Amino acid sequence: GQQVMQIPQYQHVQEGEDFTTYCNSSTTLSNIQWYKQRPGGHPVFLIQLVKSGEVKKQKRLTFQFGEAKKNSSLHITATQTTDVGTYFCAGRYGGSQGNLIFGKGTKLSVKP
């Protein structure tokens, strides 16, 4: 079935270092969303990307959607301890009726 692969599974960084997580799909996505889940919490929506090659920024977070709409990335500049959590991408296939397929997530830990 359709799968969204996400790497790395874990990332440990020193506070102030950058962090990137990547998502890949073997088939074209109609759009992709990113969520953050804090330890013990529930997923919280960060952003949605729809257009080929789209780049969106939220303060220190930069989200990209590939030209072929098969991959996406989330980059955090100068990580802070508040960035700790698991970041999930969630892709949608097949237009408006496609359901979200979540990646396995990248768990980020930040050493102060």
Next chain:
Amino acid sequence: GAGVSQSPRYKVAKRGQDVALRCDPISGHVSLFWYQQALGQGPEFLTYFQNEAQLDKSGLPSDRFFAERPEGSVSTLKIQRTQQEDSAVYLCASSSTGTSGYNEQFFGPGTRLTVL
């Protein structure tokens, strides 16, 4: 309400028992989703409602799983004859759009089900 609420927050069941998990979506949200999240994994789609209509139940793992949303607001996920592999966090999410979610999904805190 202020957000999506779920009850109970924790449920321990003996193998073979039936359980019912409740979700109260954000008032006025048309779309409602159920996900299953195993430890260390991403949420896996179970089923989707648009108002009271169950438009997609392709993710339900077996016929022991049943979901309903009879009045288009509160939803219940029922698991019959629970098995140990059913142990997971069950997340409910709602969305304001009528499609299966071009807009963001708002997640509830989840119900952690443990089957002994």
